[in-house]
Amino acid sequence: MIAYSICESPHTHPNVLRLGFSVWARTLPKDYLSIYPKAAEEARKRAGSENVFLCALVDDVWPMVALSRTYREQQNISDRFIALLPDLGFHEVRLVSDFVKDVTLGAYLSHATKVTVSEFWKLLPQSKKTISDNLTLNEILEFLWHIHVLEIALSEFRLTGLLVGIRSEFFYLTARKLLPPHDVYFVNTT
Amino acid sequence: MKRFDQQFLTRDSESWVGMEVDELVGFLLPKCQEVITIDRLRQRMSEHPTLKVKFGIDPTASEIHIGHVVPIMLLRQFAKAGHHIDFIIGDFTARIGDPTARDTGRVPLSPEQIVKNMETYTSQIGKYIDLRMLHIHYNAEWLNPMTLQEIFTIFQQINLSEAMQREDFRARMRNGQAVSLAEVCYGVLMGIDSVHLGTHVEIGGIDQLLNFQQCRKIMRQSGMDEEVVLMTPILEGTSGDGKKMSKSYGNYIAVNATHEDKFGKIMSIPDRLIGQYFRCFADVQQRELKELDAFIRENPMEAKKQLATLIVATETRRIEDGLREREFFERKFSHKNICHEDCIELTEDTNTTILDALVKSGQFKSKSEIRRLFEQQGVRSMNENGEVILSPEIVVGQVRGVVRVGKRRFFRFVTA
Numbered sequence: 001m002i003a004y005s006i007c008e009s010p011h012t013h014p015n016v017l018r019l020g021f022s023v024w025a026r027t028l029p030k031d032y033l034s035i036y037p038k039a040a041e042e043a044r045k046r047a048g049s050e051n052v053f054l055c056a057l058v059d060d061v062w063p064m065v066a067l068s069r070t071y072r073e074q075q076n077i078s079d080r081f082i083a084l085l086p087d088l089g090f091h092e093v094r095l096v097s098d099f100v101k102d103v104t105l106g107a108y109l110s111h112a113t114k115v116t117v118s119e120f121w122k123l124l125p126q127s128k129k130t131i132s133d134n135l136t137l138n139e140i141l142e143f144l145w146h147i148h149v150l151e152i153a154l155s156e157f158r159l160t161g162l163l164v165g166i167r168s169e170f171f172y173l174t175a176r177k178l179l180p181p182h183d184v185y186f187v188n189t190t
Numbered sequence: 191m192k193r194f195d196q197q198f199l200t201r202d203s204e205s206w207v208g209m210e211v212d213e214l215v216g217f218l219l220p221k222c223q224e225v226i227t228i229d230r231l232r233q234r235m236s237e238h239p240t241l242k243v244k245f246g247i248d249p250t251a252s253e254i255h256i257g258h259v260v261p262i263m264l265l266r267q268f269a270k271a272g273h274h275i276d277f278i279i280g281d282f283t284a285r286i287g288d289p290t291a292r293d294t295g296r297v298p299l300s301p302e303q304i305v306k307n308m309e310t311y312t313s314q315i316g317k318y319i320d321l322r323m324l325h326i327h328y329n330a331e332w333l334n335p336m337t338l339q340e341i342f343t344i345f346q347q348i349n350l351s352e353a354m355q356r357e358d359f360r361a362r363m364r365n366g367q368a369v370s371l372a373e374v375c376y377g378v379l380m381g382i383d384s385v386h387l388g389t390h391v392e393i394g395g396i397d398q399l400l401n402f403q404q405c406r407k408i409m410r411q412s413g414m415d416e417e418v419v420l421m422t423p424i425l426e427g428t429s430g431d432g433k434k435m436s437k438s439y440g441n442y443i444a445v446n447a448t449h450e451d452k453f454g455k456i457m458s459i460p461d462r463l464i465g466q467y468f469r470c471f472a473d474v475q476q477r478e479l480k481e482l483d484a485f486i487r488e489n490p491m492e493a494k495k496q497l498a499t500l501i502v503a504t505e506t507r508r509i510e511d512g513l514r515e516r517e518f519f520e521r522k523f524s525h526k527n528i529c530h531e532d533c534i535e536l537t538e539d540t541n542t543t544i545l546d547a548l549v550k551s552g553q554f555k556s557k558s559e560i561r562r563l564f565e566q567q568g569v570r571s572m573n574e575n576g577e578v579i580l581s582p583e584i585v586v587g588q589v590r591g592v593v594r595v596g597k598r599r600f601f602r603f604v605t606a
Contacts, residue, residue: 065342105341106334110285112372117354118363120371137345137353137378140371145338 001039002046005185006176009160017044017052019185020159021090022150024059026067026077028084032189036163037089039187043163047183054163055092056085057153061103062096062145066138092157096149099156108148111178112140123170143171147178154182165189192485195496198472199509207272211235214271216476220469221264223396223423226406231418234390243268244389244417246278246329246380249307250299254314255442256452256501257425257435260470261393262318264422267473268391269323276387279308282330283379314445317505332386333379347411348378348404356400377401381408389417396421425470430460449502453515454598456498461490464497471501495519522600533592533602540587540605544569547586553599560595569595 011018021036037054044052060078063069069077078095085093120143121129128135153159161183164172172184206214211232218231225231234241245265269275284299299307312321359369377400384392384405392402399421406416424434427441435442443455459467464486468474474482486493495516503512522532538547548560548569563569564582571578572592580593586603593601 061338065339103338104334105336105338106282106330109372109375112375113285113370115371116368117359117371117374118368121354133349133351135350137348137350137375138342139350140375141338141342141345143371 001035001042001188003166003186003188005043005046005183007047007161007183008181009183010181011158011160015048015050017047017049017161017183018055018157018159019043019052019161019163019183020055020057020150020153020157021163022057022059022146022153023081024063026063028080030084030088033085034088035187035189039185040089040163043161043185053091054089055094055153055157055159056081056090057094057096057149058082058085059096059146059149061100061149062142066142094153094157100149100152108144111144111147114178115143115174119170119174123168123174125167146171147175150175151179154180161185163187191489191492192481193496194468194472194482194485194493195500195503195512196509198474198500199503199507199512201473202504203507204270205272206267206270209271213475214267217267217473218264218420219476220474220479221260221267221422222420224399224419224421226402226419226421230416231391231420234418238390241268241273241390242276242388243273243391243393244276244278244384244387245393246280246283246383247311248280248284249304249311250284252307252310253437254311254445255435255437256445256471257427257442259315259318259445260422260425261395262315263471264420265393266319268393269319273391275324276389277324277326278383278387279304279326279328281308281328282333283376317445327387329379329383333382336382344378344382344408344412345375347408353378353404358400377404378408381405384409384417385412385414388414390415391418391420393420393422395424397424422470423466426463426466428455428459430463449505449511449515450518450598453498453502453512453519456501457494457519458597459494461486461494464490464493467497467501468493471497471504522598533600535602535604536586537604537606538586540585542586543583544580544586544589544593544603545582547603548595548601551601553595563596568597569593 017040019040023033040052040054058078058081060074064071064074082093082095120140123143124139128139150162159182162172163185164187166186166188169186172186176182176184214235215228215232219225219228243265245261265275281301281304284304315321353374354369359373362369380401381404383389385408392405394402402419402421406419409416427433427435427439428443429439429441431441433439433441443452447455456467465483468482468486498519499509499512499516501512502515503509505511534551534553536547536551538550545557545560545564548554549557554560561582564580567579569580570593571580571589572594580589587605589603593603595601
């Protein structure tokens with residue numbers, strides 16, 4: 001289930017994994033989401049940890065902006081996530097709007113100085129590249145926003161690492177350059 | 191002899207408020223390499239008695255040279271004509287770094303460096319433009335607090351491939367140099383500045399063309415009239431090899447240089463640059479260009495002296511300061527009449543070589559610098575019979591008259 005992992009979190013004691021899993025709050029792909037708690041358990045065994053906590057980081061801010069949802073629409077969707085994720089095996093559910101207070105450009109643009117165009121192009125999924133004529137600078141904005149969210153979550157919830165889909169491999173490999181040291185477990189989702 | 195220096199300097203102190211559109215455009219155009227577009231500029235001038243004119247800088251360096259002053263001289267013309275000048279200090283964009291004409295990415299600046307650089311910068315441009323005429327803004331004021339929603343609305347209008355495919359970016363990537371994501375966003379942020387300020391006219395160097403195009407696009411897509419852009423040429427350096435003026439090429443004239451140094455360096459530019467420098471630093475009316483160019487062609491040395499006089503005098507708004515330097519220069523170079531104060535006196539043993547004596551003088555960075563000057567035949571003794579090229583082995587006791595080392599250093603040897 002886990003393709004490979006990179007372990008460099010400084011938080012190894014007590015021997016407990018606190019893994020973050022980031023998800024956009026849109027329609028609920030139950031089957032897909034249920035893979036992650038199982039993967040978290042596998043990560044615990046691999047690491048020989050005593051325990052594992054899987055924290056879902058539900059981004060309810062970006063979709064509201066990107067899909068022009070109203071606050072009410074977004075709240076309904078977020079509520080469904082909050083209700084369902086614990087049943088699927090997630091130990092904690094955190095809404096991004098609750099822990100990311102600074103949504104201003106100044107808070108996250110500085111990350112953009114550390115990533116090159118070539119690196120960025122590599123991390124875009126192939127599906128997007130085939131329609132590259134339709135891509136806008138918001139691809140960059142989304143990337144920066146996501147890094148901003150992860151940076152705060154790692155510190156706020158004292159996460160030891162992130163559990164991520166292998167399809168987003170380049171994204172999280174690039175993110176490692178920008179975020180404090182953490183573990184990454186790449187999960188096979190196919 | 192026609193005195194363009196005096197004519198232009200007198201004009202310098204005139205107010206141009208209320209000047210006819212055609213007359214003002216006639217003063218602006220000689221300073222521009224490109225205008226987008228002249229018709230729109232005239233139209234804007236007719237529609238708005240007070241135009242909002244924007245000029246932005248990123249305080250990336252503390253010491254500037256006169257090449258940086260070229261767009262300031264154009265800005266000054268708008269200020270003289272009573273237009274509203276928005277002077278943008280890119281404290282936000284400096285954290286990203288303008289990618290324009292860079293071989294490599296710029297190093298983003300810290301807030302402390304920005305403040306320090308700005309203090310030095312304004313003290314330098316204050317020699318050329320009355321700072322009280324500027325409405326100074328820091329772009330972090332509006333860029334920093336922009337929300338995700340606000341920036342999203344603007345970014346969605348810009349095609350990613352287009353933004354990443356700028357010619358300067360492609361050139362850098364071809365050379366294996368990195369281009370950062372922040373640099374890709376730079377032009378858009380400049381455009382947000384223009385939207386925020388409701389800019390009518392923007393001024394900058396021709397190397398900013400790609401950024402200005404982004405600005406115009408952002409304004410258009412925000413439902414505003416696109417700004418008119420006036421772009422000044424990139425000033426060629428003093429060495430005459432076609433390279434732009436730059437500290438790294440060593441072909442620059444520092445704004446903080448002494449009057450003597452400035453005058454001397456202007457005198458060292460090749461004749462073909464005299465016209466360009468006049469256009470950049472003087473208020474030349476378009477209809478006067480023919481006469482000015484003819485004058486330069488027929489009297490290049492005199493034209494260059496007038497240019498140097500003007501550039502020195504522009505700083506202080508006093509022609510006397512320029513004329514004093516001219517007189518000093520002529521005494522030293524044209525008339526070979528070096529007075530006591532122009533020379534450094536070195537007392538040495540008769541058998542000391544002049545190479546060693548010059549090393550001991552402490553006036554040079556290294557012995558090899560002096561050796562190079564000898565190799566270039568740049569060390570000469572000057573007496574009533576003309577100049578004699580000296581070799582480094584010649585001893586102090588054999589030297590007659592004043593010794594010129596390089597272009598502007600003079601020594602008199604006294605035997606102990």
